Amino acid sequence: MLEINNLACTRGDHLLFSGLSFSLSDGELMQVQGENGKGKTSLLRMLCGFLMPAEGEIRWRGENIRELDEEYYAEMIYLGHLNAIKDELNALENLRISAGLSGCEVDDKQALAALRHMGLRGRETLPVKVLSQGQRRRVALARLLASDARLWILDEPLTALDVGAVGLMQELIGAHLNKGGMVIFTTHQPLEVAGVETRRLTLA
Amino acid sequence: MAINWFKYSAPSTFYGLIGKLVPWFAWSSAILFTIGFYIGFFVAPTDAQQSEAYRIIFIHVPASIMSMFIYLVMAGYAALGLIFNTRLSSMMASALAPTGALFAFISLWTGALWGKPMWGTWWVWDARLTSELILLFLYLGFIALHASIDDPRRADRASALLAIIGSVNVPIIYFSVKWWNTLHQGATIKFTGTSMHAAMQQAMFIVLVACWFYAIAVALTRVRSIILERERNNQWVSELPEVRS
Amino acid sequence: MSSAPASPARLSLPGLLRLVVRRDLMLAMRRRADVLTTLIFFVMVVSLFPLGVGPEPEMLRKMAAGVVWVAALLASMLSLGRMFMADYVDGTLEQMLLAPQSLSVLVLGKILAHWMLSGLPLVLMAPVLGLQFDMSVQALWVLIVSLLLGTPVLSMIGAVGAALTLGLRGGGVLVSLLVLPLCIPVLIFGTGAVEAVTSSTSVAPHLLLQGALLVLAAVFTPWVTAHALRISME
Numbered sequence: 001m002l003e004i005n006n007l008a009c010t011r012g013d014h015l016l017f018s019g020l021s022f023s024l025s026d027g028e029l030m031q032v033q034g035e036n037g038k039g040k041t042s043l044l045r046m047l048c049g050f051l052m053p054a055e056g057e058i059r060w061r062g063e064n065i066r067e068l069d070e071e072y073y074a075e076m077i078y079l080g081h082l083n084a085i086k087d088e089l090n091a092l093e094n095l096r097i098s099a100g101l102s103g104c105e106v107d108d109k110q111a112l113a114a115l116r117h118m119g120l121r122g123r124e125t126l127p128v129k130v131l132s133q134g135q136r137r138r139v140a141l142a143r144l145l146a147s148d149a150r151l152w153i154l155d156e157p158l159t160a161l162d163v164g165a166v167g168l169m170q171e172l173i174g175a176h177l178n179k180g181g182m183v184i185f186t187t188h189q190p191l192e193v194a195g196v197e198t199r200r201l202t203l204a
Numbered sequence: 205m206a207i208n209w210f211k212y213s214a215p216s217t218f219y220g221l222i223g224k225l226v227p228w229f230a231w232s233s234a235i236l237f238t239i240g241f242y243i244g245f246f247v248a249p250t251d252a253q254q255s256e257a258y259r260i261i262f263i264h265v266p267a268s269i270m271s272m273f274i275y276l277v278m279a280g281y282a283a284l285g286l287i288f289n290t291r292l293s294s295m296m297a298s299a300l301a302p303t304g305a306l307f308a309f310i311s312l313w314t315g316a317l318w319g320k321p322m323w324g325t326w327w328v329w330d331a332r333l334t335s336e337l338i339l340l341f342l343y344l345g346f347i348a349l350h351a352s353i354d355d356p357r358r359a360d361r362a363s364a365l366l367a368i369i370g371s372v373n374v375p376i377i378y379f380s381v382k383w384w385n386t387l388h389q390g391a392t393i394k395f396t397g398t399s400m401h402a403a404m405q406q407a408m409f410i411v412l413v414a415c416w417f418y419a420i421a422v423a424l425t426r427v428r429s430i431i432l433e434r435e436r437n438n439q440w441v442s443e444l445p446e447v448r449s
Numbered sequence: 450m451s452s453a454p455a456s457p458a459r460l461s462l463p464g465l466l467r468l469v470v471r472r473d474l475m476l477a478m479r480r481r482a483d484v485l486t487t488l489i490f491f492v493m494v495v496s497l498f499p500l501g502v503g504p505e506p507e508m509l510r511k512m513a514a515g516v517v518w519v520a521a522l523l524a525s526m527l528s529l530g531r532m533f534m535a536d537y538v539d540g541t542l543e544q545m546l547l548a549p550q551s552l553s554v555l556v557l558g559k560i561l562a563h564w565m566l567s568g569l570p571l572v573l574m575a576p577v578l579g580l581q582f583d584m585s586v587q588a589l590w591v592l593i594v595s596l597l598l599g600t601p602v603l604s605m606i607g608a609v610g611a612a613l614t615l616g617l618r619g620g621g622v623l624v625s626l627l628v629l630p631l632c633i634p635v636l637i638f639g640t641g642a643v644e645a646v647t648s649s650t651s652v653a654p655h656l657l658l659q660g661a662l663l664v665l666a667a668v669f670t671p672w673v674t675a676h677a678l679r680i681s682m683e
Contacts, residue, residue, distance in 0.1 A: 021648065048546075050683060070548075070550065070625075073548065074549035075661060078543070078547055082540025082542070084541045084543065085539065085602075086535075086541070088479040089475070089476070089479075097472050098541075098544060100460055100468045100549065101461060101468070101469075101548050103550055104460065141529055157675060210612065225496050341626075344626065345627040348616070348623055349623065352618060352619065353617060355683075357683065358683055361680040361683075362677065362681065366613060366627060369609060369673065370631070374660075376634050380634035380638065380658075381633070383637070383641075384641065385636045387641060387644070413511075
């Protein structure tokens with residue numbers, strides 16, 4: 001379970017938010033809302049441990065993520081604005097390497113299956129630089145399939161995706177929640193998962 | 205807004221406190237400099253071998269000692285700031301750096317001035333002089349890194365790490381330069397007088413203490429302006445008489 | 450969902466090291482020009498010295514080790530900017546910071562790859578350049594060994610600098626300013642070893658000290674670099 005206690009975030013001189021508390025339990029979906037510049041991305045980056053909270057703490061299974069460090073990282077996955085894929089490598093190589101970096105050894109068969117599930121059949125061995133923006137995003141999202149992380153932290157997962165891929169993401173998130181996973185995300189597009197109530201957190 | 209006032213209270217009280225301390229250090233430093241230089245230049249006897257030229261040691265030696273010592277103090281403050289996340293110690297570290305660099309520069313300059321009458325050249329690749337030069341480079345690296353990072357927190361933490369690496373490296377560098385120097389049988393600056401006269405020791409010591417007070421006064425003044433700059437959005441700053449006018 | 454792998458196998462630390470090294474080498478092989486420019490820079494700098502100081506063999510022989518070492522130092526500075534930059538820009542570095550095994554090991558992998566791509570080619574090229582300077586065979590061998598021991602240290606210290614200056618304006622020049630003074634011991638012992646051959650004194654102490662520097666750097670710098678990366682990503 002993820003618990004946030006009295007969290008405050010400053011960027012430079014600027015106080016983005018303070019006194020933020022919430023918790024997220026198994027099978028829950030949370031959307032972080034707010035206008036541009038209200039600290040949505042900063043909040044997610046704080047949950048990743050990139051940013052240090054100006055105040056307050058973030059706990060995973062009752063322990064501060066600063067102390068858990070690598071134990072926490074084994075149970076979470078983060079997809080940011082940047083796709084973290086290499087133009088010079090093909091989709092298959094990209095997926096296997098990024099899965100490897102996040103600690104999972106994925107063989108060719110598993111990686112191919114994940115890419116095909118993301119609708120990239122026939123593009124698996126093309127260099128990523130020839131793929132479209134949406135297809136690159138799909139390569140990045142395929143990491144979700146190749147990971148067994150409990151907590152998904154998704155920053156604008158739907159950018160550049162077409163309607164089909166958005167449907168795919170809804171399905172993916174639904175399946176993850178059904179398995180008892182947790183998802184916290186930001187989006188400017190509507191994202192509803194059938195049978196699951198989306199909790200909304202508004203930063204103002 | 206739930207800002208933790210406790211955290212901000214530290215710099216604000218510190219600001220007032222050091223405002224009162226700075227004049228004391230500044231005046232003591234000025235008086236001690238006068239006494240030290242008077243003894244050094246007028247009371248201390250002329251050296252048998254180096255005649256009057258040796259008198260530059262009354263600046264050179266204290267400046268060299270200060271430049272090395274300030275680096276260690278700076279690294280210590282930086283480490284405190286990095287480990288315990290105390291903002292004031294990071295501010296102290298960045299306030300000390302320019303003073304340390306100044307002393308390193310003075311030490312090099314006076315070393316060169318001393319070298320000219322002693323060896324007939326402005327620069328000798330003496331082990332200590334070379335190490336001092338590298339120390340100046342380390343100071344400049346610290347200042348440059350701090351200056352090129354906009355976010356003050358990142359600037360503090362990154363330059364703190366650099367200062368710590370530097371302080372670990374200084375002994376290695378000194379040792380290697382010394383070894384290199386003996387291999388090449390280069391010149392070594394030595395005080396050739398048979399024994400140091402008591403007045404010389406006195407003068408050197410008094411100037412050293414004066415340098416100390418000077419460094420403290422300057423660093424504290426600099427910390428004050430750093431505090432003002434970093435806390436400019438806080439209420440206590442806007443209520444200060446010097447800011448309001 | 451049938452296509453998702455049930456439970457992926459966990460990667461071991463040596464496995465992670467291998468993965469990172471292989472990845473960086475693979476990327477470099479698909480962008481070969483970068484590696485070549487560093488090497489060409491190194492060759493050029495070394496070749497310029499005789500033009501600057503004159504071709505007397507006696508003087509060149511005396512200067513050779515110093516020239517090769519200083520050129521190696523400059524060449525390795527040149528390639529430091531690349532160590533983390535591409536990963537920083539495309540977001541891979543964020544993912545590396547979230548690696549559940551060990552960021553230090555991951556960084557060590559990146560340092561190793563950097564050395565293979567920027568240090569090792571210089572080591573292999575050095576004998577050819579040494580011949581330009583009329584070095585003796587024995588001196589050449591010592592030069593190679595000293596470069597083999599010293600260039601990894603340059604990559605390691607350089608990694609710390611590269612991590613500290615990540616994403617800064619003018620980071621390329623700044624990193625040299627930070628790293629070069631710290632590299633002086635490597636330079637001194639490296640050239641000292643070759644000079645020991647020409648002055649027929651013992652070579653061993655120089656090389657042993659270089660080895661000690663290598664061990665020291667290998668133990669501490671990956672950890673320090675990992676820390677610096679976390680600071681820079683904030």
